[in-house]
Amino acid sequence: MYAQMVKTDAARVRSLDEMDPVERAFQERVDAGQKIEPKEWMPEGYRKTLVRQISQHAHSEIVGQLPEGNWISRAPTLERKAILLAKVQDEAGHGLYLYCAAETLGISRDQMYEQLHSGKAKYSSIFNYPTLTWADIGAIGWLVDGAAIMNQVPLQRCSYGPYARAMVRICKEESFHQRQGYDALMRMVKGTPAQKAMVQDALNRWWWPSLMMFGPSDDASVHSAQSMAWKIKQNSNDELRQKFVDQTVPQAKYLGLTVPDPDLKWNEEKGGHDFGEPDWEEFFNVIAGNGPCNAERLDARKKAWNDGAWFRDGLTAHAEKAADRRAAAKIAAE
């Protein structure tokens, strides 16, 4: 999940009877599956929760370019390099769709950047792990984008129109991301024993962080219940995690890999896999800023922003000059 543990400000979910008429009308529209649009009335908690979730989601797309960007100059073939470039460019695009969706809720782009760069805003825990080998790039497409798809497909039905529409665009493009990753791994497992071992090693390192992407169990979370009542969230974290495991295990088997979980086994009765518990202490540590790459990611992001300042200023200066020239020409013509 690209947005993890989003808070709602709710102490508990209130029933329709407890709401004033305006809020009740809003909740009834949400219950009826209608989309809420930017200028319409919405509860302040709904707006704030969406800002948190969409901006966190956008930051994840932007920071998510960094682990993969690390391998653009070292891709094994020109074709793989072009594919990876296209994928990383898509991530930038996804970030932009989402920032625009968040801006419709009254937060500015600069405010969101400031929150990211100051470390106030979060992004997905998954991007704080290093990409050590080329197999990691395949594993990210297969597992990380696979987990993201699990989360993003239901978000297309989110009650907030701009977010739902951004998700439709993103989901269309995301499938390419997952397939190119799996395709790279299919090629590697048919290679030398060393290459196959590299793929197994990548799975060993990315499996648990991928399961953590969905966040800890939220069956008892009031924030999750409120987000579901608002139809910002459609499924529980555990539901999505279960779906992801059930989908991914046969894919690992096809590659001839072993999922690094001794407790993993098929449970005929429930029609799904039983599996072990991720290390939530590690998760909370990474979220708190102490993962292997938190500092490196944030520094790279800030450096990119600061190094681009002269270029943004240049474009602004050019736009102002051109506008002045047009104004002068208009006066001269009159």
Added chain:
Amino acid sequence: MSSEWPLWEVFIRGQHGLNHRHVGSLHAPDAEMAINNARDVYTRRNEGVSIWVVRSSEITASAPSEKGPLFDPSNSKVYRHPTFFDIPDEVGHM
């Protein structure tokens, strides 16, 4: 920090002689850069043959609260739809 670039709304004409359709928005310093950025953000997969951009601040929108006064009057005018009129089968296709 430099001042924030204005917001532009982006409209794309798809391949098949359709209308330009709103696809989203982006920030850019001027119209020319807005078109360039729109190309990269919204047409990476052949989604269009033409792009329009317009500054968001130039758009005048109806207010959600006006929905009733604006659109309710047409509800009662069902005769505007061809299905309102029963034409006998013998008349043939009409």
